[in-house]
Amino acid sequence: TGVLGPLQPLLIKFMSNTPLELTTSNQVVIGVWGTILAIADAFFLLLVIIGSIQMMLSNSTGTLSIPLSEFVPKIFVTVFLMNLSFFFGQDLLIFNNVLCSAINANLGAFFTTINNGARITQGQGLLLYLGVLILLNVTLLRLLFQAFERLVLWNLLFVLAPLAFLFSFLPQTTSVFAFWGRMFVIVTFTQFVQFLAFALGLALLANAGQTGFS
Numbered sequence: 001t002g003v004l005g006p007l008q009p010l011l012i013k014f015m016s017n018t019p020l021e022l023t024t025s026n027q028v029v030i031g032v033w034g035t036i037l038a039i040a041d042a043f044f045l046l047l048v049i050i051g052s053i054q055m056m057l058s059n060s061t062g063t064l065s066i067p068l069s070e071f072v073p074k075i076f077v078t079v080f081l082m083n084l085s086f087f088f089g090q091d092l093l094i095f096n097n098v099l100c101s102a103i104n105a106n107l108g109a110f111f112t113t114i115n116n117g118a119r120i121t122q123g124q125g126l127l128l129y130l131g132v133l134i135l136l137n138v139t140l141l142r143l144l145f146q147a148f149e150r151l152v153l154w155n156l157l158f159v160l161a162p163l164a165f166l167f168s169f170l171p172q173t174t175s176v177f178a179f180w181g182r183m184f185v186i187v188t189f190t191q192f193v194q195f196l197a198f199a200l201g202l203a204l205l206a207n208a209g210q211t212g213f214s
């Protein structure tokens with residue numbers, strides 16, 4: 001927004017953006033994801049072989065099994081999701097960054113609107129600096145820890161994506177996939193919700209500097 005002075009780079013880096021160089025563009029993360037994908041592919045191949053044997057045995061013994069018309073499409077869908085999970089996760093993270101950037105841009109437009117196109121006033125600037133300084137002095141360590149914790153958790157969920165999609169193949173393990181999916185979406189968009197609340201607080205402080213608290 002340009003109104004937070006020297007505090008702005010820190011806030012933008014840790015609150016309004018998830019750097020791709022620390023996630024999907026990081027060679028360590030890419031390497032671990034590739035390893036997990038290889039493990040998931042190996043287990044999936046084993047499941048397909050076991051499932052094929054069970055289907056052949058069921059045909060000879062007359063027992064119930066999954067129809068071939070359902071088994072084959074499910075194989076292709078699972079392989080597709082497992083091997084493209086990298087791009088799904090990366091696109092979701094980029095979408096989160098775009099949402100945060102939109103809030104940042106709209107917050108700057110709000111400051112211009114309430115000032116009738118003029119730059120931020122001294123009263124607004126004072127309230128903003130006081131509000132941000134109080135926030136950082138009280139919660140800086142907690143905010144930094146939460147940002148680091150979210151980053152690590154997101155990377156963990158991201159590299160486990162191939163195994164998570166593997167769990168969606170079997171009815172007995174779909175609950176594991178559902179749990180992973182909920183966690184991944186929540187961790188991804190937690191930053192957007194937090195930054196939205198922070199931006200709303202700044203907007204209220206700026207508006208109070210313009211009109212007062214009455």
